[in-house]
Amino acid sequence: MARLENLAEPMRSHIADLPCPQFDQTPWVNVPELANQRIALISTAGLHRRGDRPFGGMDGDFRVIDGTSRAEDLVMTHISTNFDRTGFQQDWNVVFPIDRLRQLADENRIGSVADFHYSFMGAADPSKMEPSAENLAGLLKGDNVDAAVLIPV
């Protein structure tokens, strides 16, 4: 489990010692009621459509995942070998819960599902993701997205 104290060494120390970026303040955006929000998924699992460029390094770039993608369209090329992949191999929703999000839209728990979703490769230096994230914010606004669910791996 992802409780630090339960992880075996050397994994526990590796994760405990990972540097975390520093932020003085936490930004905040107010949003409409959940039932009226348009939601996008953003993964850091190194996901992309089959045939798209594999994640090859620490560039901080992202891949676009069309909202019409099916389970067979999506693959994972995250650089790390230190997390479980068998869950994703069994069921993509354990990493990229797009079917669950669609269910919530059908049940009117959320307003709608975005037309596009995105994935980064989480081992990249966060500072290298910043310019990509700023670009991504523009794409999300263009898709009328109110809020994004960020999902690590």
Add this chain to the structure above:
Amino acid sequence: MGALAHYLEAKGIATTQISLIREHTEKIHPPRALWVPFDLGRPLGVPDDPSFQKKVLISALELLNARSGPVLVDFSEEAPVGADDSDTAQEAWSCPISFSAPEQAETDLEKQVSALRREMTELMPWYDKRRKEQSRTAVANFEPDAAADLLCDYLLDQSPEPGDSEMPLAVAIRLAVQDLKTFYYEAATHQPGTTPPTSREFARWFWTQTAAGHLIRSVSEKCKTEPDKSLQMTGKAFLVPMGW
């Protein structure tokens, strides 16, 4: 993950996130985060359990109703029984295939290559069956034989071909290793009477009982001796998980 939340929220997109490492999220203090006690690699908790996954997703989404933050909430449930992947979990899963004995009169590396080929021959019918029955495979870039060819050629100094001429060898080796592991998982779990192993059970089997695991270790060791820095890094960090 938390840094992305800062960057996006600062540009006007509200965010909520799942947190797998609470200690990191406490330090980064993103706007809204739901900490979950699940395995790394399983942020929604467990595969093939839509109701549990939905519960996790709703819990993360409901943080968007908060009027001020930062908000860090703990998810109240453990992953369902059977998904337990702690180091103290039962490790009883084993692959029903009993692989053939190695040939004699081969060098150590040749034996490793031969053993891999034999294993793959024995697993391939189950992989093929699965591919016929399911539209989805998580094999991403290298079909099983192509992955094995690349890794074996590299190990035996026989001009490994990444397939894509623009793909650096270090990247190709990493992707081939991931695809080979995926092939083993998809084949081994598609045999009659097999139940999906936990990630820990699969890792134990793959890294301690298969020729593939043995050969990948050799590839890793060879990469570490290369003058090319990206191959060195790949051998050190990206092929064999920590602790195995």
